[in-house]
Amino acid sequence: MGKLLLEVRDLHASVAGVEILKGVNLGVRAGEVHAIMGPNGSGKSTFSKLLAGHPAYSVTRGEVLFQGANLFALSAEERARAGLFLAFQYPVEIPGVSNAAFLRLAYNTLQKQRGGEELDPLEFDDLAREKLKLVDMDESFLQRSVNAGFSGGEKKRNEILQMALLDPALAVLDETDSGLDIDALRVVADGVNKLLKPGNAVLLVTHYQRLLDYITPHFVHVMEDGRIVKTGDKELAKQLEQRGYDWLRDDAAVPA
Amino acid sequence: MNTGRNIQAGLMHSLLQTLAQPPASGTEALRDLRAQALVRAQALGLPGARDEEWRFTDLSALGNLDFKPAAAQGPVTEADIQRFILQEAHASRLVFIDGVYAPPLSALHGLPQGVLAASLAEAPAHPLLHAYLSRQVDWRKGVFAALNTGLFRDVALLVIPSQTEISAPVHLLFITRAHHAAHAVHPRCLVLAEAHSQCTLIEDYASLAEDVYFNNAVTEITLQQSARLRHIRLQRDSRAAFHIAGAAVSVARGAHYHASSVTLGARLSRYSPVITLEQDAECVLDGLVMIAGRQLADTHSIVDHAQPHAKSRQTHKCIVDEGAHAVFNGKVIVHKDAQLTDAAQESRTLLLSDKARVNVKPELQILADDVKCAHGATVGQLEDEELFYLKSRGIGETQARNLLTYAFAAELIERIPADSLKTSLREAVLQRTHSGQVLEPA
Numbered sequence: 001m002g003k004l005l006l007e008v009r010d011l012h013a014s015v016a017g018v019e020i021l022k023g024v025n026l027g028v029r030a031g032e033v034h035a036i037m038g039p040n041g042s043g044k045s046t047f048s049k050l051l052a053g054h055p056a057y058s059v060t061r062g063e064v065l066f067q068g069a070n071l072f073a074l075s076a077e078e079r080a081r082a083g084l085f086l087a088f089q090y091p092v093e094i095p096g097v098s099n100a101a102f103l104r105l106a107y108n109t110l111q112k113q114r115g116g117e118e119l120d121p122l123e124f125d126d127l128a129r130e131k132l133k134l135v136d137m138d139e140s141f142l143q144r145s146v147n148a149g150f151s152g153g154e155k156k157r158n159e160i161l162q163m164a165l166l167d168p169a170l171a172v173l174d175e176t177d178s179g180l181d182i183d184a185l186r187v188v189a190d191g192v193n194k195l196l197k198p199g200n201a202v203l204l205v206t207h208y209q210r211l212l213d214y215i216t217p218h219f220v221h222v223m224e225d226g227r228i229v230k231t232g233d234k235e236l237a238k239q240l241e242q243r244g245y246d247w248l249r250d251d252a253a254v255p256a
Numbered sequence: 257m258n259t260g261r262n263i264q265a266g267l268m269h270s271l272l273q274t275l276a277q278p279p280a281s282g283t284e285a286l287r288d289l290r291a292q293a294l295v296r297a298q299a300l301g302l303p304g305a306r307d308e309e310w311r312f313t314d315l316s317a318l319g320n321l322d323f324k325p326a327a328a329q330g331p332v333t334e335a336d337i338q339r340f341i342l343q344e345a346h347a348s349r350l351v352f353i354d355g356v357y358a359p360p361l362s363a364l365h366g367l368p369q370g371v372l373a374a375s376l377a378e379a380p381a382h383p384l385l386h387a388y389l390s391r392q393v394d395w396r397k398g399v400f401a402a403l404n405t406g407l408f409r410d411v412a413l414l415v416i417p418s419q420t421e422i423s424a425p426v427h428l429l430f431i432t433r434a435h436h437a438a439h440a441v442h443p444r445c446l447v448l449a450e451a452h453s454q455c456t457l458i459e460d461y462a463s464l465a466e467d468v469y470f471n472n473a474v475t476e477i478t479l480q481q482s483a484r485l486r487h488i489r490l491q492r493d494s495r496a497a498f499h500i501a502g503a504a505v506s507v508a509r510g511a512h513y514h515a516s517s518v519t520l521g522a523r524l525s526r527y528s529p530v531i532t533l534e535q536d537a538e539c540v541l542d543g544l545v546m547i548a549g550r551q552l553a554d555t556h557s558i559v560d561h562a563q564p565h566a567k568s569r570q571t572h573k574c575i576v577d578e579g580a581h582a583v584f585n586g587k588v589i590v591h592k593d594a595q596l597t598d599a600a601q602e603s604r605t606l607l608l609s610d611k612a613r614v615n616v617k618p619e620l621q622i623l624a625d626d627v628k629c630a631h632g633a634t635v636g637q638l639e640d641e642e643l644f645y646l647k648s649r650g651i652g653e654t655q656a657r658n659l660l661t662y663a664f665a666a667e668l669i670e671r672i673p674a675d676s677l678k679t680s681l682r683e684a685v686l687q688r689t690h691s692g693q694v695l696e697p698a
């Protein structure tokens with residue numbers, strides 16, 4: 001068994017005074033792929049963004065350990081430097097900042113942190129071109145502003161490109177598969193599979209079984225109303241695809 | 257109140273000081289003009305708080321300055337001004353020190369034949385002076401234009417003959433040197449772009465020390481038929497200085513004027529360009545103001561559509577940090593017979609601190625009926641979601657803020673056609689740090 005990368009214990013969190021997460025428990029070990037499924041509004045993105053350090057959410061109870069240390073003691077940028085990566089459900093457009101400059105800055109910041117070599121624009125260009133091929137994106141995307149005017153699918157590819165460049169220990173992909181055509185889905189899956197080295201782990205938030213045809217999860221969790229109400233293996237995802245969430249609710253109604 | 261008396265006293269000192277150093281040469285007509293302007297300046301006096309045009313810009317600190325004559329000093333060397341020299345204009349540069357032309361620091365050998373780039377001293381009786389000087393800037397109405405006209409010690413003259421294209425930018429570099437006491441300088445530029453000519457002009461105000469001084473500049477520009485002029489104006493005066501400037505630009509039929517005005521310096525600055533468009537003329541006005549501390553930067557522009565079928569595009573952006581204060585008053589006038597005018601004005605302000613302030617006022621005076629006039633104004637802060645996105649990639653708070661600030665200004669900076677200037681502006685924005693905030697650990 002790989003070492004425990006992420007440990008979530010009884011996590012409660014609220015936004016604007018409303019409690020959204022109501023006691024999440026989860027453990028992710030190196031080498032594992034976890035999928036989190038669950039109905040709209042159940043708290044999946046809240047959980048993902050909270051892990052990444054979004055300032056809108058406040059933790060009211062519980063704790064999260066990342067690589068054994070208190071995650072909440074770190075700022076968002078420190079979490080990224082420690083190897084946590086979030087692929088956004090809705091990647092943010094930043095007009096005026098070129099994708100190339102942004103990617104290089106992020107890359108060099110992490111390289112510095114890890115004692116690796118920082119790259120000048122020319123060197124970085126070579127690396128970026130290579131990674132672009134991985135996500136099947138045209139080189140022109142480097143010159144454009146970050147996500148500005150990108151199509152939905154292009155934005156998702158850009159997230160995977162960033163993941164490939166930043167090589168995180170734990171990648172949280174929030175619905176990176178939504179709105180993708182079949183080819184793009186494969187691109188995302190390839191990106192994730194390449195990232196999966198023994199020391200790394202991936203947390204996939206998804207609504208569909210499709211992605212899980214390409215990436216085999218070790219665990220599938222169902223989040224409902226701010227809690228993980230069921231955990232199973234990849235068969236659970238197939239069941240959900242066929243039956244929806246209602247049958248779970250009937251099961252969950254049985255008091256714990 | 258005794259402020260009024262102090263103001264006049266300050267002005268008088270300034271007058272006396274500069275009168276002791278009249279321009280080296282000039283025709284009799286010029287001397288007459290200057291004498292009249294001085295009389296007019298005294299009659300006008302400084303605008304006060306009651307003056308609507310100066311509502312947000314309090315001049316009492318300027319009025320209270322006690323100007324002293326400049327003490328004699330050794331020459332300024334090329335090493336002193338090295339950091340202001342632009343690579344692109346290494347052979348097309350006129351340098352003025354405290355308003356006086358400095359031939360040893362200037363370099364003109366890169367200019368094409370026929371171009372006149374000179375100072376008043378070199379061309380005291382040039383017909384251009386008679387025909388164009390003070391023809392556009394109305395010194396009868398504005399005290400600062402009158403003071404400049406009465407007191408300038410030199411004039412930067414630039415004539416681009418018809419059909420001529422100057423490929424290198426012409427850099428007019430106005431340097432103020434260190435003095436022991438407050439002093440006033442009255443830089444003056446006169447530019448004539450003859451028919452079908454093309455040129456890039458960089459008008460640049462800088463200082464050798466973070467001194468208190470008063471730069472009172474006037475620029476007159478004439479574009480004849482179908483001329484094209486790219487005008488960069490860089491105000492990087494000392495943060496303790498006062499900078500008040502007016503520009504009058506007339507754009508003849510079919511001519512194209514594109515200005516980028518960048519305001520970084522001065523404790524108090526005011527820039528008032530007036531652009532007059534004839535038929536089928538076009539102008540693009542980019543304004544970028546980046547201030548912090550207790551700086552005040554006021555832009556009062558007028559775009560005057562005097563004739564039909566002209567087009568204007570104005571984009572004014574202010575980045576205001578700490579306790580600074582930006583003022584933008586953008587007037588667009590469309591005369592009665594200026595039909596088919598196409599005018600657009602956009603003002604955007606980025607406030608980087610709770611204490612930062614801005615006053616924005618678009619003013620449209622439209623007397624024609626068949627026109628397109630659009631205007632919009634926004635005031636905002638950095639977007640939290642954008643900040644978070646950058647930080648989630650490991651980019652630190654300060655750097656993320658600077659990057660987004662740059663993004664706000666990028667559109668205007670990237671349009672500046674001199675790479676070295678573009679680079680230094682880019683750095684100026686990207687490396688500006690938010691005071692009171694700890695720098696990123698290395």
Ligand SMILES: Nc1ncnc2c1ncn2[C@@H]1O[C@H](COP(=O)(O)OP(=O)(O)OP(=O)(O)O)[C@@H](O)[C@H]1O
Pocket residue numbers: 015016018020038039040041042043044045046047056089
């Ligand atoms: N900033 C906010 N202000 C108010 N409510 C919020 C905010 N952010 C999230 N919520 C609410 O929290 C709940 C959980 O939202 P979240 O985005 O985490 O759901 P999700 O499981 O990711 O849903 P989806 O599958 O649709 O992406 C929703 O009811 C949402 O409206």
Ligand SMILES: [Mg+2]
Pocket residue numbers: 044045046089174175
């Ligand atoms: Mg979601």
